[in-house]
Amino acid sequence: MRKEKIKKLKSKGWKIGSAGDFLGLSPEESAYIDLKLNLSANLRKLRTEQNLTQIEMAKLIHSSQSRVAKIETGDPTVSLDLIIKSLLALGASKKQLARVISS
Amino acid sequence: MRKEKIKKLKSKGWKIGSAGDFLGLSPEESAYIDLKLNLSANLRKLRTEQNLTQIEMAKLIHSSQSRVAKIETGDPTVSLDLIIKSLLALGASKKQLARVISS
DNA sequence: TAAAGATATGTCAAATATGACATAATACAA
DNA sequence: TTGTATTATGTCATATTTGACATATCTTTA
Numbered sequence: 001m002r003k004e005k006i007k008k009l010k011s012k013g014w015k016i017g018s019a020g021d022f023l024g025l026s027p028e029e030s031a032y033i034d035l036k037l038n039l040s041a042n043l044r045k046l047r048t049e050q051n052l053t054q055i056e057m058a059k060l061i062h063s064s065q066s067r068v069a070k071i072e073t074g075d076p077t078v079s080l081d082l083i084i085k086s087l088l089a090l091g092a093s094k095k096q097l098a099r100v101i102s103s
Numbered sequence: 104m105r106k107e108k109i110k111k112l113k114s115k116g117w118k119i120g121s122a123g124d125f126l127g128l129s130p131e132e133s134a135y136i137d138l139k140l141n142l143s144a145n146l147r148k149l150r151t152e153q154n155l156t157q158i159e160m161a162k163l164i165h166s167s168q169s170r171v172a173k174i175e176t177g178d179p180t181v182s183l184d185l186i187i188k189s190l191l192a193l194g195a196s197k198k199q200l201a202r203v204i205s206s
Numbered sequence: 207t208a209a210a211g212a213t214a215t216g217t218c219a220a221a222t223a224t225g226a227c228a229t230a231a232t233a234c235a236a
Numbered sequence: 237t238t239g240t241a242t243t244a245t246g247t248c249a250t251a252t253t254t255g256a257c258a259t260a261t262c263t264t265t266a
Contacts, residue, residue: 028191035187035197054213064255069214077253079223080184084138088131094138094205102201157243167225172244180223182253207266214261221254231244236237 035101037074039083042100044072046090060089138204140177142186145203147175149193164192 025033047057054068061068061082071078071086087097150160157171164171164185174181174189190200 028188031191031197032184032188035200065213067255073214079182079253080187081135081182084183085131085135088134094134097138098201098205101204102198168243169245170225176244182223212263224251233242
């Protein structure tokens with residue numbers, strides 16, 4: 001489907017922080033995707049800091065390696081819910097989440 | 104989490120754990136739900152501060168009055184994505200989001 | 207170099223979230 | 237009261253997200 005592809009291209013083409021001028025996104029759309037990418041990047045950071053493989057991470061959140069990879073690579077089919085749940089599963093505190101979000 | 108709150112959540116249809124057993128509530132599960140409820144409450148606050156009805160809010164996020172009501176009442180079918188998108192549509196900044204989340 | 211380990215990508219059926227609608231419940235004036 | 241506006245609830249077809257799987261692409265180690 002076309003809409004899906006565009007969505008994917010958009011998120012894939014992003015560099016964190018450079019958001020949406022290029023793709024004609026509204027400020028809210030940009031902010032929303034930036035938020036997700038920001039949290040995703042932080043998830044990978046947390047995971048690697050804890051010396052976990054994606055498979056081990058997957059078990060922690062009762063998911064699969066491939067989905068963990070999708071989370072960390074900013075796949076557009078990944079919800080904020082899943083990202084946040086994953087961060088919490090890694091022991092991230094509310095303050096840590098807040099710090100990532102406001103950055 | 105207080106008993107009162109848990110009861111309310113249960114009555115609203117939250118399904119926590121495998122059998123709806125609240126004894127199995129993990130720290131990250133409760134943190135996740137707290138996060139959503141916290142953001143939902145803040146959304147209502149922002150909306151009313153801006154003197155918007157749920158119908159007006161719905162137009163803002165291209166949704167319906169009933170879904171806005173569900174967002175604000177903590178309906179378990181509402182995703183974090185929708186809550187965050189709504190907050191951003193009301194003009195909430197990253198810092199404001201962070202503040203709510205860490206509280 | 208090759209093998210092993212780790213991560214990325216594509217796909218799909220099942221699960222979950224969605225907007226929309228009808229209608230009930232509540233609030234608040236006239 | 238009786239209306240009128242606003243918010244809550246229930247339902248449902250459609251849309252999106254999910255874990256899982258297969259397989260491809262790195263990445264490291266011997």
